[in-house]
Amino acid sequence: MSAILPLRLEEVSYAVDGRRIIERVSLVLEAGPSTIILGANGAGKSVLMRLMHGLLAPSAGRITWSSQGARRRQAMVFQRPVMLRRSALDNVVYALKVAGVPAAQRERLAQEALDEVGLRPVARRPARVLSGGEQQRLALARAWALHPEVLFLDEPTANLDPGATREIETIIKAFDAAGTKVVMSTHSLGQARRLGDEVIFLHQGRVAERSPMDQFFPLPASPEAAAFVKRELPWD
Amino acid sequence: MLEALGSGLRLVATLDLRLWEIVGLSLGVSLSAVAFATLLGLPLGAVLAVGRFPGRQAAIVVLNALMGLPPVVVGLFIYLLLSRAGPLGEFGLLFTPQAMVIAQTVLVLPIIAALARQAVEDAWRDYEEQLRSFGVEGWRGALTVLWDIRFSLLTAVMAGLGRASAEVGAVMIVGGNIDGVTRVMTTAIALETSKGDLPLALGLGMVLIAIVLALNAAAQVIKEAALRRYG
Ligand SMILES: Nc1ncnc2c1ncn2[C@@H]1O[C@H](COP(=O)(O)OP(=O)(O)OP(=O)(O)O)[C@@H](O)[C@H]1O
Ligand SMILES: [Mg+2]
Numbered sequence: 001m002s003a004i005l006p007l008r009l010e011e012v013s014y015a016v017d018g019r020r021i022i023e024r025v026s027l028v029l030e031a032g033p034s035t036i037i038l039g040a041n042g043a044g045k046s047v048l049m050r051l052m053h054g055l056l057a058p059s060a061g062r063i064t065w066s067s068q069g070a071r072r073r074q075a076m077v078f079q080r081p082v083m084l085r086r087s088a089l090d091n092v093v094y095a096l097k098v099a100g101v102p103a104a105q106r107e108r109l110a111q112e113a114l115d116e117v118g119l120r121p122v123a124r125r126p127a128r129v130l131s132g133g134e135q136q137r138l139a140l141a142r143a144w145a146l147h148p149e150v151l152f153l154d155e156p157t158a159n160l161d162p163g164a165t166r167e168i169e170t171i172i173k174a175f176d177a178a179g180t181k182v183v184m185s186t187h188s189l190g191q192a193r194r195l196g197d198e199v200i201f202l203h204q205g206r207v208a209e210r211s212p213m214d215q216f217f218p219l220p221a222s223p224e225a226a227a228f229v230k231r232e233l234p235w236d
Numbered sequence: 237m238l239e240a241l242g243s244g245l246r247l248v249a250t251l252d253l254r255l256w257e258i259v260g261l262s263l264g265v266s267l268s269a270v271a272f273a274t275l276l277g278l279p280l281g282a283v284l285a286v287g288r289f290p291g292r293q294a295a296i297v298v299l300n301a302l303m304g305l306p307p308v309v310v311g312l313f314i315y316l317l318l319s320r321a322g323p324l325g326e327f328g329l330l331f332t333p334q335a336m337v338i339a340q341t342v343l344v345l346p347i348i349a350a351l352a353r354q355a356v357e358d359a360w361r362d363y364e365e366q367l368r369s370f371g372v373e374g375w376r377g378a379l380t381v382l383w384d385i386r387f388s389l390l391t392a393v394m395a396g397l398g399r400a401s402a403e404v405g406a407v408m409i410v411g412g413n414i415d416g417v418t419r420v421m422t423t424a425i426a427l428e429t430s431k432g433d434l435p436l437a438l439g440l441g442m443v444l445i446a447i448v449l450a451l452n453a454a455a456q457v458i459k460e461a462a463l464r465r466y467g
Contacts, residue, residue: 055365071371082366085384085466094380098370128467 004070004149005031005181007052012061014047014205021047023205024061031149033197034182036213038189040228043202045185049076049152052183072099076152079159081139083127088119088138091127095142113145114138117171133164140171151175153184157191169195189232193217201225243435248443255436259443262420265333265407266400269340273348274393280345281352281392282378286360296353302346307339311409314339318410331412336420339406344396351392352382359385387462390455401448 007029014022022044029035029052037045050056051063053076084091092110101109114120117137122130127138136156143151153172157165172195176182186192192199192213199216201209201224209222220226248255284296316322318330318338329335359381367377382389404422411418413427421444428437 050365053369055368076369078365078369082363083467084380095370098372098376126465126467 002067003031004065004067004073005029006066007150008062008064008066009052010062010064012051012058012063014044014051014056015059021205022051022058025205025207026061027200027207027210029150029181029183031181033212034176034184034195035198035200036192036196037183037185037200037202038192038225038228039185039202041187044205045202046079046154047205048202049154049183049185053152072146073148074150074152075143075146075148076154077136077139077143077156079155081135083130083135083138085126085128087124088127088130088134088141089114089123091138092142092145096145099146109145110141113141116144116174117141118167131164133160133167136160136164136168137171140168140175144171144175147178148180150181150183153182155185155187158187165191187232189217189229199225201228203228240434240438244438244442246435248439252439255439255443257416258419258421258424258440259447261333261418262401262422262444263447265336265420266340266397268337269344269400270348270393270397272337272341273344273396276341277345277348277392277396278352278382278389279378281349281354282356282382283375284349284353285356286374286378286381296350299346299350299353303350305343305346306405307343307403308405308409310343311339311406314342314406314410330410331414331418333411333418335410336407336418339410340400340403343403343406344400347399348392348396351395352389355385355388355392356381387459387466390459394452394455397451398448401444 009025009027012022012025013020025048037048039045047056051058053074054063054071055076084094086094089107089110092113093106096106096109097103111120111123114123117140119134119137119141122134127135130138140156156172157168160168169191172182172184176195182195184195196213198210198212200207201216201220201222203222203224208224209216209220211221215221216225217229220229284292284299314335315330317324318327318335319325320330329338356378360377363377363381363384367373367380372380402422404426407413407418407420408423408426411420411423413419413423419427421440425437425440425444428434428440
């Protein structure tokens with residue numbers, strides 16, 4: 001099984017009703033470093049991740065994975081994950097089922113994934129009654145069970161308190177340690193620094209800058225990113 | 237009037253056999269029709285909700301319009317199909333309970349399918365991205381959503397049952413209101429009223445209302461329990 005990475009974006013644009021939301025983005029995402037997508041509200045972070053994950057089709061340009069079968073070897077965790085009306089365990093089992101995992105293995109793999117995110121005690125509880133933080137961890141468990149080569153995370157800790165945020169960050173680090181390529185958007189500069197190896201800074205649908213984390217902080221090269229960092233830091 | 241009401245209650249209370257045969261047949265016909273219409277209507281509604289194919293919009297408009305089909309028109313249509321000279325005449329179904337089930341299924345199917353289509357479409361907006369991320373699309377996504385909102389779909393099924401148990405026109409035409417064979421509550425009420433036997437008509441009317449109430453109460457209890465259980 002050859003790797004689906006690197007992921008190539010060539011001159012990718014995305015427009016709705018003639019309004020350009022993503023504008024001629026060219027990028028190569030390699031296996032390895034965790035990539036943080038930073039940018040102000042409305043910069044196009046969510047749209048860019050949906051394009052990469054294949055949920056949106058570009059209006060122009062090309063997005064290509066390096067081998068076949070990329071769909072099944074990537075996962076995405078949304079800001080507000082959708083839970084099926086069944087138990088936490090069965091939510092993970094469902095993800096395994098639709099990924100083609102044989103029935104005999106599903107329950108064991110699902111339990112392991114719940115263990116990984118610390119949700120074993122609530123495995124039988126209906127997913128929809130779990131707290132926001134627990135639901136987000138369950139979304140991560142669904143991804144974990146699939147052992148994706150790439151994991152997209154769209155502001156996975158927005159709306160969570162610091163405790164829940166830390167738990168989520170620990171799990172994201174575990175993905176990285178297990179060899180999954182992490183691509184995550186966030187508002188939090190602190191989180192970017194804690195989890196990322198490199199930054200892609202989006203400004204009005206364009207890539208304003210791409211730098212290794214230790215160069216981006218404390219001094220971004222692009223004026224847009226510098227202004228953003230200056231604005232955000234005092235509250236971080 | 238009060239006297240008639242009293243006699244009607246007495247008929248119900250004394251478990252008049254004639255009355256309960258009619259009630260039994262009514263329930264049998266309407267519940268069978270709703271069962272068939274549910275089996276066909278839910279998947280049909282889900283496919284219309286989730287599918288993307290040419291003619292989908294037109295199909296939805298037609299389906300919604302069919303919700304308002306007059307029962308007598310459905311009855312007439314099924315009558316023509318089942319009558320001896322009709323395309324399905326050889327089966328000899330006209331004026332049998334089976335014919336009534338067929339007519340009510342046709343009558344109720346659009347209601348269940350149209351309401352299911354709306355419910356699934358609303359839910360699909362929430363589920364679509366997540367399911368597509370899992371690689372689930374098309375009929376498989378439709379079935380997942382259908383199953384996930386199955387308790388809300390009870391409302392659609394109950395609407396269908398209400399329509400089936402309340403209608404007279406279709407069962408009258410294809411069943412013929414034959415005493416002991418195809419006489420159901422609504423046709424009996426119509427007949428007894430025209431004959432002036434108000435006690436029986438009223439008794440049947442009360443039973444009809446009680447049954448519809450009880451079934452809806454049961455559906456409500458199930459929905460509430462499911463909501464508590466699954467969130
Ligand atoms: N389906 C759509 N139709 C029209 N406009 C859209 C659509 N999706 C996104 N947009 C617009 O595209 C721009 C970028 O949206 P996007 O959600 O990617 O921003 P973001 O960087 O993720 O912002 P945030 O930090 O608030 O999540 C916004 O101006 C948004 O209104
Ligand atoms: Mg966003």
